[in-house]
Amino acid sequence: MPHSTTLQRPDDCLIVIFGASGDLTKRKLLPALYYLWDRGMTPENFGILGVARSKYDDDAFRKMIYEFNPDGYDDAKWAEFSKHVHYEASDSTNAEAWPDLTTRIKGLAQEHGTGTNIMFYLSMAPQFFEPIIQNVGASGLVIDGKRMVPLNKEDPTWQRIIIEKPFGKDPESAVQLNNTLGDVFWENSIYRIDHYLGKELVQNMLVLRFANTIFEPLWNREYIDHVQITASETVGVEGRGSYYDSPGGGAMRDMVQSHLLQVMSLVAMEPPVSMHAEDIRTEKIKVFKALRVPKEEDIPQIAVRGQYGPGAVKGEAVIGYREEDGVDPESQRDTFTAMQFNVDTWRWGGVPFYLRSGKAMAAKKTEIVIYFKPTPHILFRDQARNQKPNQIVISVQPNEGIRIRFEGKEPGVGMKMNEVVMDFDYIKQWEVDPPDGYATLLHDCMRGDQTLFKHRDEIESSWYACQPVLDYWEENPQPDLPNYAAGTWGPPASDLMMQRDGRYWRND
Ligand SMILES: NC(=O)c1ccc[n+]([C@@H]2O[C@H](COP(=O)([O-])OP(=O)(O)OC[C@H]3O[C@@H](n4cnc5c(N)ncnc54)[C@H](OP(=O)(O)O)[C@@H]3O)[C@@H](O)[C@H]2O)c1
Incomplete structure (x- = not known):
């Protein structure tokens, strides 16, 4: 994929943010997605699912995001954009929570017509990265990854993961995290983010x-x-x-x-x-x-x-x-x-x-x-x-x-x-x-x-x-x-x- 600045629309996808009740989501991620949506740079069909343990439902989550910075959103546009925004109160580090979480993800993919493309975003403290990656791997949602090869070229689908910093605290922990990621995702599906x-x-x-x-x-x-x-x-x-x-x-x-x-x-x-x-x-x-x-x-x-x-x-x-x-x-x-x-x-x-x-x-x-x-x-x-x-x-x-x-x-x-x-x-x-x-x-x-x-x-x-x-x-x-x-x-x-x-x- 050439690096380009053209406004090419991305493929339809569901965006799943782990750690959605946290600071990064309300301060950066949702405003950034709104910015893209406002400029026609989100996929034609997309949904956003925030996941964290805090007890919100969809409306309460939307309200929390909006009220963090009401000046950042135009009211009429927010009403439209926020229809894409959802929330699931769940502890994604716990394997037992995943059958329900998987059902919700599949339900939203159907509701928004996003197919099987998913962009996972790990916006959590680093000690939670590995359990969540393992749970994502076990969920069966990653079908373009190591677990469900081969790739189906007729029906291109992707599941990608964005992983926040810090990426390890020394060489050994970084290698271990890379190995855990590599058990579930191909290297070309792993997006280690550096906002710089x-x-x-x-x-x-x-x-x-x-x-x-x-x-x-x-x-x-x-x-x-x-x-x-x-x-x-x-x-x-x-x-x-x-x-x-x-x-x-x-x-x-x-x-x-x-x-x-x-x-x-x-x-x-x-x-x-x-x-x-x-x-x-x-x-x-x-x-x-x-x-x-x-x-x-x-x-x-x-x-x-x-x-x-x-x-x-x-x-x-x-x-x-x-x-x-x-x-x-x-x-x-x-x-x-x-x-x-x-x-x-x-x-x-x-x-x-x-x-x-x-x-x-x-x-x-x-x-x-x-x-x-x-x-x-x-x-x-x-x-x-x-x-x-x-x-x-x-x-x-x-x-x-x-x-x-x-x-x-x-x-x-x-x-x-x-x-x-x-x-x-x-x-x-x-x-x-x-x-x-x-x-x-x-x-x-x-x-x-x-x-x-x-x-x-x-x-x-x-x-x-x-x-x-x-x-x-x-x-x-x-x-x-x-x-x-x-x-x-x-x-x-x-x-x-x-x-x-x-x-x-x-x-x-
Ligand atoms: N904030 C920033 O400006 C910024 C900038 C650059 C990078 N980052 C990176 O982005 C990531 C997220 O940062 P953040 O500032 O948003 O973190 P945060 O405010 O501490 O929150 C992250 C999430 O972790 C969840 N959480 C906390 N304890 C948990 C537990 N025991 N089990 C399951 N979930 C738990 C919280 O949700 P619940 O308690 O509701 O489950 C919350 O949604 C971190 O890796 C950070 O290094 C942040």
């Missing part, structure tokens, strides 16, 4: 690199000095302390291993032979396979763990991480991680990729910065000290856009240089706000386009590159935590890591 890849500016990376001739010749170790990818938040853990402080939490697992390495793979991949999903994924997988697995002796130089203490963000006092509910007062959890990665390929030899993410930081931003090498011969010697490297800054959020920073001549007599910026501002250019990543990704899954979803090899390789650091941190408690005040750019050790390499973080 649904973001417009992340996808723009493919267009910037592969639809233009001016960038790609420079996109290698000859011209690029290093790459920085930052995802910083100003908020702390905000009531999610017990989850964040659990063995599966922390910035390395929650952000770097999952999202930022995915973003990095789009920066580092070779040009694919086509825009078909499998061709793009083939190139992404190669990046993950080339990720250097750090040696223990290198870890103190290439990875920094941070944890925020009390401070202030935009003038508002913020309590320290260890004071949050559900957090161990002596916690060693990383609320900030900075790490240097290396992609050991011909193209990227000697070019470090610095990734960092943190909570309670000075500003909220997600950006990719490509830093270029200095000119081989310095002509403007007397001003060389002020000369900044050329940069391509891809602002994923906020201020979505792509900015190219280079040196220009200041107006007037004499040859005075200064930094100038060529600015592609996404919102000014297109006069639209970027759609939410979930709308893009749900639409892609219904169309069978896996381009923006993670392959099992990507997940497993990214764990192999991160786990040595997590093990090292586990074995070597850090006495200086908390080591940055809320509202700053992270611990001094993160700046030192860059300074050792003669570089600095872009913090503006």
Whole structure:
């Protein structure tokens, strides 16, 4: 399936969301499905079934979704759209609940005329993923999967599963989850979602690199000095302390291993032979396979763990991480991680990729910065000290856009240089706000386009590159935590890591 932006209507299908009483469903999934429906991008025939234990019926569930954000829906349109929305109060982790659940799913498929196509969405905490996958497998609903082969080409049918993060908490659990998924679904029916890849500016990376001739010749170790990818938040853990402080939490697992390495793979991949999903994924997988697995002796130089203490963000006092509910007062959890990665390929030899993410930081931003090498011969010697490297800054959020920073001549007599910026501002250019990543990704899954979803090899390789650091941190408690005040750019050790390499973080 080629990755495309055309408004091709997906096949008819039933959408079954496990965990439908939760935060993600009301905040993202139902609004995204409404957005698609409003633009004629849902299937002609479709139904949505929310499943969770909370006691709603269809009407109460629709009301709960609507009342979460009434401004997000037009009343007349909602009345129409919500006819597609249903709810089943059921514990989908319990095999005994499944005969009734299966009957409901089949009934709704008949009511909405969706045939046997089903898109399952696992919007649950990770400990529930495997029991639900096993129950889906045992239900007999997956007829285009491993249990009911062969595929019937005359009557193409599909059952796909979208699985939320976190995908494992270490390499072993990720492999086990992949195996459980693989017992029920083909790899081409498994959609491991990463909402970062649904973001417009992340996808723009493919267009910037592969639809233009001016960038790609420079996109290698000859011209690029290093790459920085930052995802910083100003908020702390905000009531999610017990989850964040659990063995599966922390910035390395929650952000770097999952999202930022995915973003990095789009920066580092070779040009694919086509825009078909499998061709793009083939190139992404190669990046993950080339990720250097750090040696223990290198870890103190290439990875920094941070944890925020009390401070202030935009003038508002913020309590320290260890004071949050559900957090161990002596916690060693990383609320900030900075790490240097290396992609050991011909193209990227000697070019470090610095990734960092943190909570309670000075500003909220997600950006990719490509830093270029200095000119081989310095002509403007007397001003060389002020000369900044050329940069391509891809602002994923906020201020979505792509900015190219280079040196220009200041107006007037004499040859005075200064930094100038060529600015592609996404919102000014297109006069639209970027759609939410979930709308893009749900639409892609219904169309069978896996381009923006993670392959099992990507997940497993990214764990192999991160786990040595997590093990090292586990074995070597850090006495200086908390080591940055809320509202700053992270611990001094993160700046030192860059300074050792003669570089600095872009913090503006
Ligand atoms: N929220 C976000 O913005 C966000 C963003 C990115 C990724 N995610 C991921 O999306 C998934 C869902 O997140 P969420 O924030 O919606 O989670 P959530 O609010 O905690 O709720 C998920 C669902 O789990 C069900 N549940 C809880 N305990 C259960 C149990 N013992 N047995 C069966 N069901 C149980 C709840 O329903 P009942 O209690 O009614 O059964 C609820 O519907 C997670 O994997 C999360 O990492 C969330």
